Amino acid sequence: MPTGNLLYAQSGGVTAVINATAAAVLQAARARKVRVLAARNGILGALREELVDASALTAAEVKGLAHTPGGAFGSCRLKLKSLAEDRAKYERLLEVFRAHDVRWFLYNGGNDSADTALKVSQLAAEYGYPLTCVGVPKTIDNDLAVTDCSPGFGSAAKYTAVSVRECALDVAAMAETSTKVFVYEAMGRHAGWLAAAAGLAGDGRDAAPHLILFPERVFDEADFLARVDAVVKRVGHCVVVASEGIRTADGRFVAEAGGRDSFGHAQLGGVAAHLAARVKDALGHKVHWALPDYLQRSARHLASRTDVEHATAVGRAAVECALAGQNAVMPVIVRDGDAPYRWHVDIAPLSRIANHEKTMPKGFIRADGYGITAAARRYLAPLVAGEAYPPYGRDGLPDYVVPRMRTVRRKLPDWNA
Amino acid sequence: MPTGNLLYAQSGGVTAVINATAAAVLQAARARKVRVLAARNGILGALREELVDASALTAAEVKGLAHTPGGAFGSCRLKLKSLAEDRAKYERLLEVFRAHDVRWFLYNGGNDSADTALKVSQLAAEYGYPLTCVGVPKTIDNDLAVTDCSPGFGSAAKYTAVSVRECALDVAAMAETSTKVFVYEAMGRHAGWLAAAAGLAGDGRDAAPHLILFPERVFDEADFLARVDAVVKRVGHCVVVASEGIRTADGRFVAEAGGRDSFGHAQLGGVAAHLAARVKDALGHKVHWALPDYLQRSARHLASRTDVEHATAVGRAAVECALAGQNAVMPVIVRDGDAPYRWHVDIAPLSRIANHEKTMPKGFIRADGYGITAAARRYLAPLVAGEAYPPYGRDGLPDYVVPRMRTVRRKLPDWNA
Structure with missing residues (x-):
């Protein structure tokens, strides 16, 4: 060697x-x-x-x-x-x-x-x-x-499915007098893999998540709002999972709808916040939304x-x-x-x-565009299987380790890009 | 009996x-x-x-x-x-x-x-x-x-501390070329208990969360921005935890700064989104933010x-x-x-x-207003201690149970409020 x-x-x-x-x-x-x-x-x-x-x-x-x-x-x-x-x-x-x-x-x-x-x-x-x-x-x-899958995806997928299952139970308990529509924003600028993983949280027509929005499909606001309303009428509440990368027919990212707040400052966008506001405005339902952001990958x-x-x-x-x-x-x-x-x-x-770039197979998205297929479940299920808890300290927090970095002495002159 | x-x-x-x-x-x-x-x-x-x-x-x-x-x-x-x-x-x-x-x-x-x-x-x-x-x-x-504490708080507190510890590691790894400021929004309209719990994620001057914003203190934007910038200069990045209930000196909720988006639609507020936008605007740092919303209580x-x-x-x-x-x-x-x-x-x-209403003791907030004291740690630490995992199915998801509801036959005429 x-x-x-x-x-x-x-x-x-x-x-x-x-x-x-x-x-x-x-x-x-x-x-x-x-x-x-x-x-x-x-x-x-x-x-x-x-x-x-x-x-x-x-x-x-x-x-x-x-x-x-x-x-x-x-x-x-x-x-x-x-x-x-x-x-x-x-x-x-x-x-x-x-x-x-x-x-x-x-x-x-x-x-x-x-x-x-x-x-x-x-x-x-x-x-x-x-x-x-x-x-x-x-x-x-x-x-x-x-590769069949990328290391890192399975854990983010598990986080997504578990989180959506949990908050769906919360919303179901409160919907009679409080939040009726909940929007969860999943990472995925180009492909809806994590949004698809949310589909593992439930199965069947009335199980959450009731609607998944994929970047692979054009976002049609009127159709979306009509479906949200129909789910609320049928189930009593509606849990929506939206990919950050969804776009309208003109190719515009929904997340980039940020405008100015009431102080006149620029606002940052966000798919979930935008959809929640549209649901509230157009349908009058009480809404909440979540943006786990880096939490989902860490x-x-x-x-x-x-x-x-x-x-x-x-x-x-x-x-x-x-x-x-x-x-x-x-x-x-x-x-x-x-x-x-x-x-x-x-x-x-x-x-x-x-x-x-590996895209999501067309056969993974349900014909109506708002859910996942059995083929997607077969692919995704093994990737979230099994638990691998970190050790916890007596303080109730995971024992994460930040190793001491032993710097190697430099041998070359400074680099100026 | x-x-x-x-x-x-x-x-x-x-x-x-x-x-x-x-x-x-x-x-x-x-x-x-x-x-x-x-x-x-x-x-x-x-x-x-x-x-x-x-x-x-x-x-x-x-x-x-x-x-x-x-x-x-x-x-x-x-x-x-x-x-x-x-x-x-x-x-x-x-x-x-x-x-x-x-x-x-x-x-x-x-x-x-x-x-x-x-x-x-x-x-x-x-x-x-x-x-x-x-x-x-x-x-x-x-x-x-x-009561010394309310059942439900300890688990939300643990979620908060663990999530902040995790995303802080993420931000630390990326800060050199990407996100330098991260804002996490914690529930707590009137009292900063959950924001305080985030303080358990780290201890010491340079440990995340670097700044905690409590509803018990008046939010001073200029002071906040100056501190964010100082932390970024010193540590390389800055993790902020903000209570949803923070208010400016005139009593206005920061979360209610929602204005209109670029489509002209009403936008919903949100403390983290607002603070992130201010940091980006005023300091030019790349920012991300998270709003766990119902995830933190479920x-x-x-x-x-x-x-x-x-x-x-x-x-x-x-x-x-x-x-x-x-x-x-x-x-x-x-x-x-x-x-x-x-x-x-x-x-x-x-x-x-x-x-x-039990308020947070004054002695739990650090003199500078942006962190927790040793007394707060002593109070909070036992409440997040110990793990209590739900059983998981072979599908990798928690086995949550939705019991069948056996309706009791009604004996009275309809009630009209």
């Missing part, structure tokens, strides 16, 4: 289980006696030469990482462009890799990160620098190609055990295939069966993943 | 554990061989003679109730006025009680319900109708007098074990003191020690509770 260091970095929106992947990477590398450096704030830390000695984390810190949400090493939203356009940045990366003897690069993220890892591998080949680049899947958006207290297992498996597999010299690849989840759920990890080329 | 039926009803905003109280009432009454009727939708069901035979619930249904959020029998927001003003309603209640041989009335709610139970007991005495009225405490607002999946124990104990005690003929009282939680936490149930007269 070649000597050298493995560089691990986290990218894009963090999840409840990306640190479980990080912990698996550290444990697998430790078992193989390979030193791991981690970049602070994703690829940005690599560019800035802000590296930490992740191998110096104690065993307790690594164990704690496995059940801690957020991104322990920091993540970033930074998309590198093509090799031609951003050549200086890619070359800087190679320079930093060389300076720190990085021979394996694991980038833990979504589509953009897969693209970055692929391009870095191409430039390294061009320069004859021996580097193995491996993408490690992660995103609550579940929009990564090839709720490690409600993680899916399946998701934690996926996140752990891809971390371990990433180290194995990196050390085996499998370059420009990503470990992916392959589904072998729905019920009982069976799966294994396979290795896919990054070229099949980078800049592709 | 006199023969007759016990009537149980749920009132006001429901909680993660009010059904645990209901289950305890049913189990205690069953042990004493007393039949329990339940009113649908609180006192409204008693007025309408919409009663169910709660004793007919199966043992499995009662057991399931104990871990199911919402209000199984339906709750209501309906405040009866004085005996003079609403005499017809109170008399109707007695008429329904007589018709169904109700000799014990347990009303499970907050201040208003304590008041209703007290007035019903007074009218019954006036008419010489043998009735024992017992209030059973419940509210996430924690504003009930006499999150049985994250209930506090202490809270579940309180909710169960007051249900059991309510039956015991009703059957012992202790009239116009409420079982309350008495704290015997902070650490280790020790408590017992005592019985207090409703007259000391009805229409009183």
Whole structure:
């Protein structure tokens, strides 16, 4: 085996289980006696030469990482462009890799990160620098190609389904004299995966959520309001789950309806707030709405055990295939069966993943456009199965771990982008 | 022991554990061989003679109730006025009680319900109708007098502290290139109990939540914005927890700043959305915000074990003191020690509770107005201690139970309010 260091970095929106992947990477590398450096704030830390000695984390810190949400090493939203356009940045990366003897690069993220890892591998080949680049899947958006699902999605999906089931019981109890319509806003700018997961909260015509709004369908306000009213008349109340990404026929995001408040200040949009106001205005029903925002992707207290297992498996597999010299690849989840759920990890080329986007199958949305199908349930159910509670302290709070960061001494001059 | 039926009803905003109280009432009454009727939708069901035979619930249904959020029998927001003003309603209640041989009335709610139970007991005495009225405490607002805390609050407090700890880790990971300021909106129109509970998420100058906004303090926008900016400069990001009830110096609720959106439609307010917009406008930081709304009071999946124990104990005690003929009282939680936490149930007269409001002690808010004190931590910590997970199905969702309602045949003519 070649000597050298493995560089691990986290990218894009963090999840409840990306640190479980990080912990698996550290444990697998430790078992193989390979030193791991981690970049602070994703690829940005690599560019800035802000590296930490992740191998110096104690065993307790690594164990704690496995059940801690957020991104322990920091993540970033930074998309590198093509090799031609951003050549200086890619070359800087190679320079930093060389300076720190990085021979394996694991980038833990979504589509953009897969693209970055692929391009870095191409430039390294061009320069004859021996580097193995491996993408490690992660995103609550579940929009990564090839893999059956993305680590992070299952836990966000479980949070969504459980939260909707719970607040639906609340609304049902109060509807006679109080809130009749409740709107829950789920993340999902381009694809309605999390909104679809809310469908697991109930099944049957009168079970909540009564209406799901998908970004895959055009939002028709009049039709929506008529359906809300019909559900209220039939059931007594109506629970709506709306994707943040729904758009009207003219392509306008409903979330971007923010105007000015009564002080004259700009207001931020929000799908749930907007829909709630329309229901109140047009139908006169008392409404409430919820916007869980980052809570839905950081709720490690409600993680899916399946998701934690996926996140752990891809971390371990990433180290194995990196050390085996499998370059420009990503470990992916392959589904072998729905019920009982069976799966294994396979290795896919990054070229099949980078800049592709997995959309939700048409067959997952009910014909009327407001609910999920049996096929969607079959796909989603195993991903939210199983519990994986973090340990709690005597103070009643989860024992989340923030490891001490051991900075690696810089060897290069400052980088100015 | 006199023969007759016990009537149980749920009132006001429901909680993660009010059904645990209901289950305890049913189990205690069953042990004493007393039949329990339940009113649908609180006192409204008693007025309408919409009663169910709660004793007919199966043992499995009662057991399931104990871990199911919402209000199984339906709750209501309906405040009866004085005996003079609403005499017809109170008399109707007695008429329904007589018709169904109700000799014990347990009303499970907050201040208003304590008041209703007290007035019903007074009218019954006036008419010489043998009735024992017992209030059973419940509210996430924690504003009930006499009792050390209100069942329902501990679980909402735990939800708040855990959620803030989790999303703070998310924000910390992303702040370098993305969201720098995050605002979490906590329930609490009059008192900042839940906002205070968020303070348990971290301790120390740089730990999230960095700023808590209490309704007990006047909201000073300029001071707030300056502090947000200072925290961002010092820590790199800032997590804010805001009570929905904060007001500016002129007494105006910040939440009521809703104006018109860009379609010209009325917008609903919201403290977090408003503060986020102000931060973005005035400071230019990227912001996100969360509004958990009903999620925070229905999150049985994250209930506090202490809270579940309180909710169960007051249900059991309510039956015991009703059957012992202790009239116009409420079982309350008495704290015997902070650490280790020790408590017992005592019985207090409703007259000391009805229409009183427990405010947060001044000594619980830090001198600068933006955090909690050690005294607040000592009070709050035991209330969120311990976990009490509901059972989960193989589908990965909590096994919540919606009991079948066995309607009691009506004996009186329709009631027209």
